[in-house]
Amino acid sequence: MEVNVFNVSGQETGAKVQLPDAVFGIEPNEHAVYLDVKLYLANQRQGTHKSKQRNEIAGSTRKLYKQKGTGGARAGSVKSPLFNGGGRVFGPQPRDYSFKLNKKLKALARKTALTYKAQDNSIVVLEDFSFDTIKTKNYIKLVADLNLGNEKTLLVLPAADNNVYLSSRNLKKAKVITADQLNTYDVLNAGKLLLTTGSVKTLEEAFAK
Structure with a gap:
């Protein structure tokens, strides 16, 4: 699946990125998704x-x-x-309340969630970026320029970026994680999935085995 790449101003750069079918176009497995979401929610419980x-x-x-x-x-x-x-x-x-799942099952669930987002055209790919300063209005502008102001968004970065993370932390409908923190619940809970070109490569290396 080929998608256009946008910059932080919401404009197409002319470049395209291939979303690998091994990650974004698999045969969905709903039971794996159910188990992985159940795992995530169970692990959030304090049990006190x-x-x-x-x-x-x-x-x-x-x-x-x-x-x-x-x-x-x-x-x-x-x-x-x-x-x-x-x-x-x-x-x-x-x-x-916590329990464990096999690595292959968790990977299958996450690839299924990514496949659902791809099928719904709910994936937006951005060129790699960073913020010079920590300002919430920078992230608000980024989302507004992409016409996603009313959407619940999940931004996946290839590596930790403190400026981007802290700029989004006060926004209820925004969440920023790194590619190695990707989980099924967050992907399905977001209206739009924002990936950078770097995070697409990271996800492909992690899951397309």
């Missing part, structure tokens, strides 16, 4: 939720009333889950 069981509640352990003759159910402690302020039955406990 906690409720108290009856042995952790502060309170007296004396028997509330005699066992028989009251006409009601027997009760041994105010800590019982049946009473207000008592322990919780089978409540949440701290746990680790």
